[in-house]
Amino acid sequence: MGYDALPKISNRREMYGELEKAICNISQQEEDAEDERFAEGNPSQKKYLKVLPIESNVPLEKILAERNIEFLPTSEKNLKILKLTRDKKSSYSYLDMLDKRFWILYSLDNSLDIKKDIKKLIQQNNSHLDYTWFSSSSLQKISSGYSKTRFSMKFFNMFRNESIPMKRLSIQLSAEDASDIVENLLKNQYIGKGACFSNIEVLLSSNHSTFVKTRLSMDGSINISRGNSINYVLEFQQQVIQGHYKPIVETIEQDYSTEYISHNDGLEIKGDILSIKLTSKLKNLEFFTNSLLKGTNPFRFLGFPNKIDEEHYLVDVLDLHNFGHFDLEVFPDELLINLPKGTCGNSVVRLFTLCQENIDPTAKLTGGAGNAIIPA
Amino acid sequence: MQSFPPSEHTKLMNLLVLLGQRNMYVTPVLLEQGYPLRELGLRIPIPAFDPDVVPLPAPTPDAGYSSSEKNAVLFLEAKGGGSDDDQTEKFRFVQDHPKTLIATPNKLQINETNLIIDFGILCTNLQKIREDHARNPLPFPVLHYNETGRCLNPTNFTGAAFVNSDITTAFESPISVPRLPLSYIPFSSYDFPGNAAYFIQKMMIMVLSRSGKLEKYERLPPLDKIISQEYPLFEMLGKREFHELLVTMEKILTRLFPDDSENPSFNINKYREVKKGKIYLRRRSLKKFLEILHTASVDYQNHRGGTRQASMFEFDDKTRPAQPDIYAGIDKFFDPELFFS
Numbered sequence A: 001m002g003y004d005a006l007p008k009i010s011n012r013r014e015m016y017g018e019l020e021k022a023i024c025n026i027s028q029q030e031e032d033a034e035d036e037r038f039a040e041g042n043p044s045q046k047k048y049l050k051v052l053p054i055e056s057n058v059p060l061e062k063i064l065a066e067r068n069i070e071f072l073p074t075s076e077k078n079l080k081i082l083k084l085t086r087d088k089k090s091s092y093s094y095l096d097m098l099d100k101r102f103w104i105l106y107s108l109d110n111s112l113d114i115k116k117d118i119k120k121l122i123q124q125n126n127s128h129l130d131y132t133w134f135s136s137s138s139l140q141k142i143s144s145g146y147s148k149t150r151f152s153m154k155f156f157n158m159f160r161n162e163s164i165p166m167k168r169l170s171i172q173l174s175a176e177d178a179s180d181i182v183e184n185l186l187k188n189q190y191i192g193k194g195a196c197f198s199n200i201e202v203l204l205s206s207n208h209s210t211f212v213k214t215r216l217s218m219d220g221s222i223n224i225s226r227g228n229s230i231n232y233v234l235e236f237q238q239q240v241i242q243g244h245y246k247p248i249v250e251t252i253e254q255d256y257s258t259e260y261i262s263h264n265d266g267l268e269i270k271g272d273i274l275s276i277k278l279t280s281k282l283k284n285l286e287f288f289t290n291s292l293l294k295g296t297n298p299f300r301f302l303g304f305p306n307k308i309d310e311e312h313y314l315v316d317v318l319d320l321h322n323f324g325h326f327d328l329e330v331f332p333d334e335l336l337i338n339l340p341k342g343t344c345g346n347s348v349v350r351l352f353t354l355c356q357e358n359i360d361p362t363a364k365l366t367g368g369a370g371n372a373i374i375p376a
Numbered sequence B: 001m002q003s004f005p006p007s008e009h010t011k012l013m014n015l016l017v018l019l020g021q022r023n024m025y026v027t028p029v030l031l032e033q034g035y036p037l038r039e040l041g042l043r044i045p046i047p048a049f050d051p052d053v054v055p056l057p058a059p060t061p062d063a064g065y066s067s068s069e070k071n072a073v074l075f076l077e078a079k080g081g082g083s084d085d086d087q088t089e090k091f092r093f094v095q096d097h098p099k100t101l102i103a104t105p106n107k108l109q110i111n112e113t114n115l116i117i118d119f120g121i122l123c124t125n126l127q128k129i130r131e132d133h134a135r136n137p138l139p140f141p142v143l144h145y146n147e148t149g150r151c152l153n154p155t156n157f158t159g160a161a162f163v164n165s166d167i168t169t170a171f172e173s174p175i176s177v178p179r180l181p182l183s184y185i186p187f188s189s190y191d192f193p194g195n196a197a198y199f200i201q202k203m204m205i206m207v208l209s210r211s212g213k214l215e216k217y218e219r220l221p222p223l224d225k226i227i228s229q230e231y232p233l234f235e236m237l238g239k240r241e242f243h244e245l246l247v248t249m250e251k252i253l254t255r256l257f258p259d260d261s262e263n264p265s266f267n268i269n270k271y272r273e274v275k276k277g278k279i280y281l282r283r284r285s286l287k288k289f290l291e292i293l294h295t296a297s298v299d300y301q302n303h304r305g306g307t308r309q310a311s312m313f314e315f316d317d318k319t320r321p322a323q324p325d326i327y328a329g330i331d332k333f334f335d336p337e338l339f340f341s
Helices: A012-027 A031-039 A111-123 A136-143 A179-187 A230-255 A285-292 A346-358 B008-019 B085-096 B098-102 B126-132 B165-170 B196-212 B223-230 B232-236 B243-256 B286-304 B310-315 B336-340
Strands: A049-056 A069-073 A079-086 A089-096 A102-107 A147-156 A168-174 A197-205 A211-217 A222-227 A258-263 A266-271 A274-277 A301-309 A312-319 A325-331 A334-338 A364-367 A372-374 B037-040 B063-067 B072-079 B116-123 B142-146 B151-154 B272-275 B278-281
Touching: A012 A049, A012 A089, A012 A222, A012 A230, A049 A111, A049 A230, A079 A111, A102 A111, A102 A230, A136 A197, A136 A211, A136 A230, A136 A346, A147 A179, A147 A346, A197 A222, A197 A230, A211 A230, A222 A230, A230 A346, A230 A372, A258 B232, A266 B232, A274 A346, A285 A301, A285 A312, A285 A325, A301 A325, A301 B196, A301 B286, A312 B196, A325 B196, A334 A346, B008 B037, B008 B063, B008 B072, B008 B116, B008 B142, B072 B085, B072 B165, B085 B098, B085 B116, B098 B116, B116 B126, B126 B142, B196 B223, B196 B243, B196 B286, B223 B232, B223 B243, B243 B336, B278 B286, B286 B336
Parallel strands: B072 B116, B116 B142
Antiparallel strands: A049 A102, A049 A222, A069 A079, A079 A089, A089 A102, A147 A168, A147 A197, A197 A211, A211 A222, A258 A266, A266 B037, A274 A334, A274 A364, A301 A312, A312 A325, A325 A334, A364 A372, B037 B063, B063 B072, B142 B151, B272 B278
């Protein structure tokens, strides 16, 4: 029997049971058929269980959702059912808010549909919601130690970085274990310079009988294409969000934001600034700052640039995701970020991830004194 | 693209921070000698200096570093030029009367016993300092920041030396400054009014940011509160000097986003809406609005360059032609018609 949609549930235990059923059902499909679809470039036809993290700075009650979105209660306060209505048909997904900052949405809906609805939710006026952002280096770090069964690389030389000899790079590859291929591509003189991972699929298994194939993407979404164990999914999701992403955002907010404590008799500076180090030089800083401040995807920043000299710009940035603001200082080989205390660290991770995707896949995010944060 | 060059003072302030804090750009020689940066603009009231004066004389050296272990303090003053003999005298007084410093809240983590206080000057233009202090030579050591040569050098300019030998050691060789970031202190009161447009734009970002954090029916606080909360640096770097700027900005906002309350005020959220993921203010896209604001504020800055405070007129020579009020251009340059039609 098919398992096309997730049913209503009333608690977390039921949710896990339903998710495991969904994974097992997906696995029943023939691998050949899956490969065929992949080769045709139409992977959305295939059913995946999707795990979509959402970074939130507000409680659910304050979210202004579109009319087709409803949050239904369960017996647990921090578990909701997300009811989506499209073309008079409704579907259910599960929204787990056990972590108030990083919500997890589980869905069996069509990838394009659910992502479109989530995008609307995130990008509406002052939503205080954002995606989680996994840089190429983060994806590599998380996937190290696992068999890589599939990966995609995507690089768009948006700011005409001349030291990278390509305008665009797009590679999608699947194999029983693609780990060696990944290593070889990274070492390749030509491709290596633009080798920016946009997703990596790994096989999670400790024995032959239980396993899961999960694909982690740049926007934090995890697609489960095959398997039979919800425990692996939960462990992986925990490792990705709680073990990797959350500590990075918290470190940025706690240690690498600046606080100017004003007393009646003076001012104390606490914290530190952040640096995105580029291994190659940006040639046209004016073009870069103007592009950064367009207010459109993917950066979603607005602001004012101040040209100090040809190789030095100071920029006031307003993040349209949460209306936070920060100072950005742009040099040809470095971006400095002065993040005021209380401003969302997710903005920095987004900027860094997009710098890897659009300027330099080997860019590094470091703290003021040079100790690396990403990759750890 | 518009350029608002920072003042020499702003650059030196950033250098002062880097000398006492871990960073990637300049060797933090003071931190390495055990003198971390503790406080910027520490106000030191000195009642004994001139007991009859109200308010009390209170010098505010730009940066204060201290070593609890050595019970020693160093104050450095950033000087882009400009004479202040009175302040020099006060610094000297504090140096000779350590008790004065102990009376301040003890953020310097020091005690009165055998406390040694050092003062020093950081400057970019030795010639200017020489001219400014021709009659009363500076009694403190001077360090020279050579921007072209990208280094901070010790000088024998005044012949004075630091009292603490470890501070002399810290500065005995030139300190390389391959890159001087401005992120720590992006502006100072010395940048105003020359860069008025820069501040108007910066304030607009702060106001927008604050408006986005409000609850649905919450009202925006007064502008000075918004600025102090969103950018506490503003308060420290001369809230008094920026007063004129705050009044200007309040007038601009009230003109562009009038509130219906009895007291003329402004309200951004009332005019904000989102369509297809784009943010609009009074049906003008936010991006376009900021572009118009940029042009208007630069025009206003150019106009403002030749104006003076209206309240000063009574002291002016009546024979001189009256100068326009500095606020007079606001209605013209920040006309809602220009922004929203």
